[in-house]
Amino acid sequence: MAYDYAPFPYVAPPGLTTSEPRHPVAIVGAGPIGLAMAIDLAQHGIKSVVLDDNNVVSIGSRAICWAKRTLEIFDRLGIGSRVLDKGVTWKVGRLFHGADEVYSFDLLPEAGHKYPAFINLQQYYVEQYLVERSQELSDWIDLRFLNKVTDHRDHGDHVALTIETPDGPYTLEADYYVAAEGAGSPTRKRMDLPFEGQTFEEHFLIVDVELPHSPFETEDPERWFWFAPPFHQGQSALLHKQPDNIYRIDLQLGAETDPKTEATEEKVIPRIKAIIGDMDFRLDWMSVYKFRCAKLDQFVHNRVLFVGDSAHVVSPFGARGGNGGIQDVDNLGWKLAAVLNGAPTSLLDTYQQERSFGSAENILNSSRATNFMTPKSDIETLFRNETLALAAKHPFARKLINSGRLSQPCTLAGMDLQSGDHPLVGQALIDLPLGNGWLVEQAQGQFTLLTLDSQSWPDTVASLALPHTPVCGARYGTTGAFLIRPDGHICAYFETPDTAAITAALTRATGGHA
């Protein structure tokens, strides 16, 4: 059944008739990133106004792959279980070269984690759940649809915004301005900030179809990837499952195709039939894209902060766009809340340090995948084809096949907020079963000391004793304690309960000088 794009109601904002008190934070854009930002801030007790020029969720599914770390962040934001329940968890991946299967692999989730490596769920569902969660937090979140931000000015200690509504324009002020307006970011353009990178020449046709039954041999969800598919000469293709019997098909079209004629039913329907065979289907959505990898140098410009696609864009291979943006939110939320509560503004510079690095890593990974999938010369094609030929027999070559390396959180080791050089410092926490629940449910949202042994640890910071289970020992060891930031990253390790060292690490992690 097609998704019901019910419009969200527009309510005339107070600013049309009176001057609004200054808002702590104005978030421009209610895509997945802007909405997640508002929820994160609300959970840290910070009020925000969210302005969106539109009044429906993302049309077409766009992002469908949500990675484990994102699901863990969604857990903290209150929609994790809902996303997991509705989403599709893959079981088997198959890779084809031409008509032949090169190899298949098992995608069974590793035991001892609440969330699998990733799930598939249409972006419109994720946005719907985030909107509903925001509405639950309406004491903190003022969500305004059909409110288009047309101008902003940074006055040093606040930002003034001009907003267009169906009832005319108004203005408001905010201490901080978060630009979450997506890849075309009008704020970025107004500020004339360079946004450079690589544009890939090939066009990709993205189609969602609803099928009456699975195109795979069994009803288990699979992911099929073709290099040089027999039904579509010389290019690549991808087929995978989303909820509601919707299947995503990605077809690489090549550089010289005309996107307008490609995205027509006459062209698309025969291609789909070539993939799924002769069954009835409903075309749900289609679009033709050219992908780009680019990022801002600076995500922080005094009181204007960039998050999500307005700060960086990647090609979708590896699903690092939305997933990367959710990590921006996770990183910025607690820092912005702390700064609004009096922490030094230099804490925001660490958002730049950590997420600019993370987004560069995402761009590197998706560029490599795109390059592998779209060889630029005869010799690149030759290497790719021989890699595929070797992969049918030899595992080493399977590792070199790159149709996207799935989004992983980057390590923050060696950056300003982290202390010490334990190998886990800088990493995102690793989930664990905890008797009646999961570590990700209990150790995120505030600084927490995870203690492994029975030494008497100080109570200067919230603490959680980890269970003495083999899985915990394997993931964290059996002695000492880890300090976890509100965004779930490990920022220090202590062998002994040295209160001064713990205080120093905490001071450092909150932007103070130890």
Next chain:
Amino acid sequence: MILDDNLGSQGDSLYAQLMQAHEGLSTAQSHALNARLVLMMMNEIGNADIITALLKEARNISSD
């Protein structure tokens, strides 16, 4: 002869370096580069049994 993965997390970056080494070359120049590279790697491996086995296995696998 190692046919399981031996590059670990370096695989993608080394593959990218290999492609970069070929950037801007004509097909003939690329073949020449590949030939030089194979000869250098053979010398680097320095073990006749392994090289013989690799040659045989590479010849065995046909891509069409």
